[in-house]
Amino acid sequence: MSEAVVRVVRRRAKAGCEEAYEAMVRAMFRQASQFPGYVAAQLIPPAIAGGEYQLIQRFATEQDLERWNSSAERATWHERLRAVAVGDPEYRLLSGLDAWFGPELIPATAHPPKWRMTIVSWMGIFPTVALLLWFISPLLSNLPFLIRTAIFTAMVAVAMSYLVMPRLSRWMSWWLRQ
Template structure:
């Protein structure tokens, strides 16, 4: 909590779902990219992505991240945002459906993945193994001897909990980012 403003300083992720008018998809994407470029100039903007629909005529998703609720609200009140929304309304179908995630809620949301990113299971399995093998090896080498006096089930519960936490918050986010080109060979190509 930021005591000076009375607002939470937790990161905010916002997802906007909206359809482009038929035949105006390129204009819609251009407007969204322009809006993301405008956001880069605002304090607290951490990044954004546009996810095209799986099927023609489906919903686009625009995911934006801000360092805090206050900084997201500053963007929401800006003239730049109003101007972008005005241009978007000319090429979009209806109003956007907005969802805001913060705090614990954001931990349990599935990762936002490009619609084109459907890596083969063999690649996902390999990347998962590349994370699990060194993590489990390190935990068994460093921590398991310290837990030896404990009963088997308690020792197993503690070891697996440590491995899951390490994989979830430390290893896999970095590994997926590092190996994105392997998982999604089309990423970054226009």
């Protein structure tokens, strides 16, 4: 099963080149949007003057991101951006909790408080574990404790990552963003 890829790119614009940097990044996004598997991109300006810009890029699959990464178009944009940017960009792929609560819900510079993320996580974990205990636990009762625990926790992890948290974090985004 293939899942969407979210990449955060951090980079500073040269002093006095902020407008040119933003215009080039937006033009690069427009060109990237023509690539298969491109989902969306967002430019988040720095919180303070001279700070780092964050670019959030979403692709349908890792292969789609790789297609963009290895393209001549991307290479051209990176060469053009050198004139208005400081240094090389820093990249980070999001996964796990970062992806659940990450840029799709809120800007990467303002994550929700951990206590809110904990409550939303519990709202997903409790019913998932309760249902699996009710239906699956009896089927595993004859297995040794460690094997039973490994199977059960793997089922919880898969259900949380692929079914529960993507939906729950979208449904609760209004509260997470407060």
